[in-house]
Amino acid sequence: MSSLAWIDFDEAERQRAQRIMALFQERESRDELGLGAIRDSIADHLFPGTSTIQTRLRYMLFIPWVFRMLEGRDVPENQLRAEARALEIRLADALKRGGETNGIIGRDAGPRLQRLPSSVYWAGLGAWGIRLFPGSTDSLFVSLRGFKRWQRPSDGEDTAASPAARAIWTRSLPAAPKDLLDQTAFALTIDEAQFIIDRLIASQPATLLTFLAREGIDAECDYIWTHPHFAAFPAPARRLIRHGEIFSEVMHGATLLYNLALSELRGRDDWAADYRKRIASWTAELDRPALSGWSLDDFWNAVEHPAHSIRPAAKRFVMQWLELVADGAGQIASAPAGRQLVEERERRLKTTQSRFTNHAVRDRWSGASGVARLGFRWSQAKSHLRDLAHAE
Template sequence: MMTASRWEWLDFDEAEAKQVRDFLSQAVDGEGVDPLRLGASVRDRMADRLFPGTSTQYTRLRYVFLIPAILRRKGATVGNLSQSQMVLNVALDRANAEEKGVIGRRTPGRDFVHLYWSALRTWQFLTPLTKDDRDITVANGLAALQARASMDEEDNRLVEQRVQWEPRVVMLADQFWDSQKASGWPSIRCTRAEVDFIIEQWLALPGKPPLAAIAARLQEGRRLSQAIYPWEAAVGSFADARVELDRAKAVSLICWSAQLAFNFALLKKARRLEDRNPETTWRQRGQDLESTQRRIDNLFAAWAKAFAEERSTLTPWAVPSHWEPLGSDVSRNFLASTAKKLIDGHTNLKSEGWSTWVREREMVNPAPKLSNDHHLATWSGTPEMAQRWDFRWGASVRRFVEDAENPRG
């Protein structure tokens, strides 16, 4: 896992930073490898439409409240922020030994302030007084919280501010420090007041995305965190959210089809290379291709079941324009044609026709394994992006929903 200090350069461009962090976070078991170059332009764009402000790096909802708390603490500066976070990370670990998702557990110096900053921006914990979103930086946010009390007798700021915090955020930050003597402090679980606030912020998201619909259901006391995929969550009367979730379901199935076909082709090609060249990365690491084959076969069985249930929803997706704004023109044409193949009954993802199809697509990759034995020899031997996409639901959003369902106190 990369440490936060090696990510500091990413903070200059928040949108690009989140995309890169999402990619890096999925490097486990090949899920961060994007052989067909669909991850950033299709998966991540869809995830942003469903769950704006989220990232696969996010683990627990309360971190978005710990950020203003640590910036609000008396004497906080940009210079001592790293040390303050380390102290709080250690305290969180000690007080929440049985809890999952405490990000400083293995790396006490983990920088959660910059990591979660995109969520605060998107969910409008603070807004720019200058009307320029580029001013919503950690430094400006810290300055605003530290100088909040610097007002004259007519309530004019004595120090010019570039951003302003939502007043309830400041109140919640103060409450965090006021509760230091409480049992179990600091808790990784949100308070009821924090949950109420975040639900209101999600409800106010522009365009009423599925995250807003989920917030409405949480406000009603519904429990949604048991859903395996986001489209299984009941979003009630939010028709637009239902449409978006249905779109995500179809996108996920079509892309999964191409990715499984790629993995079958990759295994076939690797076995041929293995007979000629024993010096491959997967052999050096002791990776058994038979084990990988079984895993892909199991995923294929799951795919076949899903395809049988969802095939009737794919017809609109055979038209490239239906994919907008996801992907590039080339990607949209590829995916529309992939949908057409499926609709026409070409469901044997192990076939030579599918191998040729994904090999041609992989040529957009600067290091194509299906067309170049040198690149193929560097393969780890584990599946590459073979899981069905859930658009951050399992990685972080479901945990956020569960935290909102179970406030402390």
């Protein structure tokens, strides 16, 4: 008699750690000052299921289609894992044969690929209700062995007792193209786009991502707060975006100051001069009326998210930085208090790996860490919405 392995908490935590490490390898996602929980809380409220390492939306279908090819294979889990990896690599080749050049995960790495598409999209598949199995990919490989395709339960079936009652993917998942691994592309069909919209409506009905997908709103703008249809957004989304805009603006100065201080420690006058100019521009562009009327208490209430814990130290850092900016943003580049606040924050977070105290780590610094303004994954959401709007 076979048995099902459900959530493997150790494995789930291991994969979560891998995803976090992958995020920190992305230049725009580095969290040098411990603002990640705040950033991700806002992003997950607005655009749940997205991540900064996602590329194209059709991967939300590619992954279930590939994994369905493994169902019913009565082989050891290690072989299933190896076969899944091989299929994901074949998918990259099929996309290249289909004429795609950008957004292919593993386009250049081939068999050396380390970050598989399934690891990039697994959490999003669950958040959007496409994946029903609650565990990690490794726990799924354990569960798949010896089982035929799992189906939803019949009416009256005991879902707690019946392994077959627990489905891996939602039953409405569209069928895979017959030539999926021979030649494919990122363009969604109309039916595939409607399926994704339906899943968003069912699983994330109150989010901005679902609103934009349902309404077919596709717009090109750098930040969500500059969206041409902002006035039509639901009121809770507008409130959160306004908070996010101010938070992104004010904390951008802290990251610029962090990079300036390190540039000076490295003796790179050219880098330092550039950061001083950027800080001067930041100071000139600050929306002081919005900043003076900003309620931190309301901000913390708005960004609270069950998946993210914002530590008191992070809240103190934001509050203290805000006070410094309010008292004299024009002097931030040279004010000792600002530099001390930023340096102490980074040293507490990184301890022995702090760039301020560890010369070897500082010498490996490339000259830019987290210097882009926080965008709360609008770039990825915008790409996904574009793919939906251009379905054929």
